[in-house]
Amino acid sequence: MSKFFKKIGKIIVAITDAFLKTIDKYIIMPISRLVYNFSKSTNSNNTGLNKLLNRPQFLIILALIFSIICFLLIDNKVISLVNNEAEVIKNVPVNLVYNEEAFAVENVPESVDVILAGNKTDIYLAKQLGEFEVELNLTKYTKAGTYKVYFTSKESIDSVDYIISPSYLIITLKDKVSEVLPVDYDIVGTDKLDAKLSVSNVTLDSSEVIVKGSQDRIDEISSIKALVSVADESFTEAGTYELTNIPLVAYNKEGQIIENVEIFPNTLTGTVVLKSYKATVPLSILTTGNLINGKAIASITINNNPSVSLDIYGEENDIKNISSVPVTINVDGLGSESVKNYTVVIKKPNGVRYASLKNATITVTFGNEEQKTIDVKDISNRNLADGYSANIISSRDTQVQVKGVLSNISNISANDINAYVDLAGLGEGTHEVQVKIDNNNPLIKFVVTKTIQVRITKN
Secondary structure, eight states, X not given: OHHHXXXXXXXXXXXXXXXXXXXXXXXXXXXXXXXXXXXXXXXXXXXXXXXXHTOHHHHHHHHHHHHHHHXXXXXXXXXXXXXXXXXXXXXXXXXXXXXXXXXXXXXXXXXXXXXXXXXXXXXXHHHHHOOOOEEEEOTTOOSSEEEEEEOEEOOXXXXXXXXXXXXXXXXXXXXXXXXXXXXXXXXXXXXXXOTTOEEEEEEESOSEEEXXXXXXXXXXXXXXXEEEEOOOTTOXXXXXXXXXXXXEEEEOTTSOBOOSOEEESSEEEEEEEEEOOEEEEEEEEEEESOOOTTEEEEEEEETTBSOOEEEEEXXXXXXXXXXXXXXXXXXXXXXXXXXXEEEEEOOOOTTEEEESOOEEXXXXXXXXXXXXXXXXXXEEEEOOOTTEEEEEXXXXXXXXXXXXXXXXXXXXXXXXXXXXXXXXXXXSEEEEEEEEEEOOOTTOEEEOOOEEEEEEEEO
């Protein structure tokens, strides 16, 4: 045990000796040289000062005083041995404190930047603590008005300067008012709902809500909507489903969300009824362009069948108005070959969410064009404005040329031709109007050049 203490003693003696040698080399010797040079330059008769400066004890005391002065200057940052730095902490959340029951406040940012200024070590420590808090306190303001308010922050490290950017805001306190407004709903998330399902009905547990905010913000409200989401994985079949926590949103007349208003309650509950509306309709073929002279379409088959039907799903009001799903093929310049094949993508009509057929192969054959003339007397009118009557005052006799391959036109009679005049946009008076033929058969072409006179009178 005594050997251990002897080793420790030797280590302490060695450290002390090294420390004294360092003091002697870097403090006492430089000061001694300074004093020596100073004594040489002073009056040689000043023997008292020379004796004092030649004493080692005096030099040690002088060096100690010099060291203490340097320490105090550095500790009080009169002398800085480290360069100051700055670092920006972005998006520090702002804690807004005010009387929420009495006032409404707008345009307060959710976050600000905080600049840390100081030496690198202190900034690092401040960042490690991570307690960055910025507050905008408005509690001392008891009346509505406009005020200049400075942000404040929690300063965890005293030696670091916390600079907030921006340092202040010009804020406006407005008196808070409340109104009872009706609430409606919007359906969201339909792209995630099974395409064969549609929303039949939505019921909310409340038809009114209370809205709080400044008067000018409440005056901007055009509607309050409950956002009913059908993007729920459990909505897999038709039925009635319970909904909870339906969020509420205020919109202006442009359809933009209005911020800075409070809605009470902020969520609703309700039910949604899902149904599956289906209709079976034919796929209709339309053509665009003109065949070469003397040729006509002899036949059209769809997937090797003369006609094809498909099931369509969607909203009931949309589905019930769809009588067919059209597909258009371009026949311009064709007819020299006997057959033309098309592979087409079937586009869903507006309102259709799902169609049982997505594409089809269409085969068109061509033959020699024949024609015949049919006399038509039955002419109807369309698109006449409400409150008016129309009468044909010229001859109704109209000749219609029917063109196509012989097998397709041979059985066409006047009863198969729907002739009409379009009176859209026409007002009271006598008008010369072109006769048109309603034709949905791509195998037949009707040509008519007849115009008739129609007199429109106000009822």
